[in-house]
Amino acid sequence: MSFIDNIDLISGPFPLALTVLALISGVMLLLRRHRGWVPSVVCAAALAALMAWAINWYVVNVAALSAYDLPLQVLVWIGVGVFAVLLMVLHLISGRLWRRVLAPLAMGLVLATVGMQVNAYYGSYRTVGDVTGASTANIAPLSPNTAKKQPGHGWATKTSGPAVDRWEKPAGLPVAGTVNSVQIPGRVSGFTGRTGYVYLPPAYQATNQPLLPVLVLIAGQPGSPADWLKAGELQKTMDTFAAAHQGLAPVVVVPDVNGSNSANTMCMDSQIAKTDTYLAVDVPAWIKDNLTVDSNPQHWAVGGFSFGGTCALQMVALHPKTYPSAIDLSGEAEPALSADMNTTIQKAFGGNTAAFDAVTPLNVMAKNKYPQSWIYFAAGAQDRRFTGYMNKVSAAARSAGMTVTTHSVPGAGHSWDVPLNALGPALTWLAPRLGLAH
Numbered sequence: 001m002s003f004i005d006n007i008d009l010i011s012g013p014f015p016l017a018l019t020v021l022a023l024i025s026g027v028m029l030l031l032r033r034h035r036g037w038v039p040s041v042v043c044a045a046a047l048a049a050l051m052a053w054a055i056n057w058y059v060v061n062v063a064a065l066s067a068y069d070l071p072l073q074v075l076v077w078i079g080v081g082v083f084a085v086l087l088m089v090l091h092l093i094s095g096r097l098w099r100r101v102l103a104p105l106a107m108g109l110v111l112a113t114v115g116m117q118v119n120a121y122y123g124s125y126r127t128v129g130d131v132t133g134a135s136t137a138n139i140a141p142l143s144p145n146t147a148k149k150q151p152g153h154g155w156a157t158k159t160s161g162p163a164v165d166r167w168e169k170p171a172g173l174p175v176a177g178t179v180n181s182v183q184i185p186g187r188v189s190g191f192t193g194r195t196g197y198v199y200l201p202p203a204y205q206a207t208n209q210p211l212l213p214v215l216v217l218i219a220g221q222p223g224s225p226a227d228w229l230k231a232g233e234l235q236k237t238m239d240t241f242a243a244a245h246q247g248l249a250p251v252v253v254v255p256d257v258n259g260s261n262s263a264n265t266m267c268m269d270s271q272i273a274k275t276d277t278y279l280a281v282d283v284p285a286w287i288k289d290n291l292t293v294d295s296n297p298q299h300w301a302v303g304g305f306s307f308g309g310t311c312a313l314q315m316v317a318l319h320p321k322t323y324p325s326a327i328d329l330s331g332e333a334e335p336a337l338s339a340d341m342n343t344t345i346q347k348a349f350g351g352n353t354a355a356f357d358a359v360t361p362l363n364v365m366a367k368n369k370y371p372q373s374w375i376y377f378a379a380g381a382q383d384r385r386f387t388g389y390m391n392k393v394s395a396a397a398r399s400a401g402m403t404v405t406t407h408s409v410p411g412a413g414h415s416w417d418v419p420l421n422a423l424g425p426a427l428t429w430l431a432p433r434l435g436l437a438h
Contacts, residue, residue, distance in 0.1 A: 005129030010120055022113035025106035029087040034094065044086040052079035060339055065222050065262065067336035067344075068385060071413055074118055081114035123231050123416035124223075130230040139229075142180035142198055142290070162435030163203070163210040163294065169246040170206055176239050177201040177249065179229065184255050184286045189277035191265075193256035196225045198291070199234060201242045201249035213299035213434035214287055215250040215427075216279070216323070218308030222261045225254040231416040232305070232423070241427050248436050250301070250427070251293050255283050257311065266335035267311035268359055270348035276359070279311065280319045298372075299435045303327030303426070305419045306386075310335055310361075313393060316373055316402075317361035325433055326375045327426045330418045333389040334360045362393065365400040374403040376429055378422035380412030405429060 007014050030041065055078055056070045070078075084107045091103035119125050129135035182196045203210055217234070219227040228234045234252065242249035257275045258265050265275040279302075288295055302323040304312045309331025316326035337344040349355045357363050375397050379390040390406060398404045409421045431437035 002129075002134075005127060005132065005134040007128045008126065009116060009128065009131070010123065010126055015116055015120070018109070018113050018116060022109045025109040026084065028106050029084060029091065029103060029110070032091075032095075032099075040090055041087070044090065045083055048079045048083035048086055051082045052076075055082075063262070064264065064338055067332070067339050069339075071121065071383075073121055073413070077114045077117045077121075081111050084110035084114075121413060121415055123420070124227065126230060126233070133226075136226045136229055139179055139181045139197065142182050161211075161294075161296070162299075163212055163248055164245075164436055164438060167203065167210050167246065167248060169203075170208070173247045174202045174205055175243065177204070177235065177242060179235055182253070182290075184253075184283055186274075186278050186282050187285070188281045189269075189274040191257075191259070191273050191275055191278040191282070193259060193278070194224060196253065196255040197229060197234075198254070199238050199252035200291075201238060201251065202247035203242070203249070204251060204292070206247070209292065210248070211292065211294040212248070213250045213436065214291075214293050214301070215252045215327075215434075216283060216287075216300075216302045217252055217254045218257055218267070218279075218302070218304035218311045219254070220304075220306035220308055221258055221264050223307075224261060225256050227416075228254045228305075228419075232419045237420070237423050237427075241424060245431065245436055250434060250436070251287075251291055253283065253287055253291075255279070264307070264337055266337065266344075266348060267307075267314050268335060268348065271350060272348055276314070276318065279315055280322050284322055294435065297321055298324055298433070301325035301327065301430055301434065303329065303376075303423070304331070305329045305416065306331065306414065313361045313375070314359075316370075316375055317364045317368075318359065320370055320373050324373050325430055326373075327378075327423065327430070328375060328390075328393070329378045329422055329426075330380065330383065330386045330414055331377075331389065331393070332386070333392055334362060362396050365396050365402075369401040370397075371401045373397075373401075374430065374433055376405055376407070376422075376426040378407040378409055378418055378426065380414060380418050381408045381410050382412060383414045383418075386414055 052075050056075055059065050088103045088107035091099045125131045178200050180198055182198050184196050217228055219225055238249050257267055265273040267275050269276040300323055302312045302315045309328040312326040313328050313331050315323040337347055345351060345353050345356045377390045377394045379387045394404050394406050407422050409418050412418050
């Protein structure tokens, strides 16, 4: 990527410089000697607060981009942005020429900072290249030469078992894994997903490669599989894990389960799509057909963040033989299209509450036992709503017989800070289970 594409949007000199310029611009917009200016500013502030609330209502109840209210910190920044727009309008209406010229520029700087602060909260775009797509634009498709090895290729032909028991790190093994793009068809489900990705660890590149375990990761919603590479820094996390395990790490497959940024299939088989079948049948079949991996399901796991964490919970609850281990990072208590459960049930199941209840994880876990299943939960310590979900669902998982651990990420809200700080520890906890450590 170019120098511009590598500019850090979360920390460093660029966010600091933009914030300073925005503060100066905000002062320029706010301070003015004009009769009636103070009452106008007060009215603009009140209107900005009302409009921020309206935007939140629209996002949740109309656009259905979230089933939950936006975090207070995000709402405050949205209000600041609206306030800047209203102040700019006031300057255009009654300001001198120089104010009418500078006010739009000042507003633009404030809005840019608002966007940067909202992004910093969620951690969605870490660089300019993440915003433009340049950071993932040149990822090559998985080629047959790096995919499944043919019979007779070293250890890949050996009986499935813990990879660590048969692995001796060879000299010259690469220190980093590789990432490729993939298309995973919905042969049984009929679902058409966007481009997915696969991470192949250093051990996968060895001449005598071991049969490695599998981790299926799902992104949040709204979002895309590329979020795991950008916001989630997947390759960095996996390479760090591999370095601590002599080059061994899971093969990580990141499929798409929504079809677009704004869609929400809830990872269910419903009137919307059959993405439960896609994740439980099509994705595992594609992995086994196209990658040299350990086919023993005891060495497979599924994980995700936010919406993806809920999907992981659904998979371990409904398909424990396919995914006996899971990583639920800031997941919900149950799938949802709206804050109104009736709306969810109507849109996805034609109003059939029993059909919805039959496939929600809390209800399914209440009726079954899972002595062979493990699940790792994490949520941001500042994210009260999803910490509450974590506590509720982890208690239900324990009652159902699962082996459970929970992790509260200090200082984090409902943001990608949770995967950045919890995926590594989750993999370490699961490593013996996946056959990567004793």
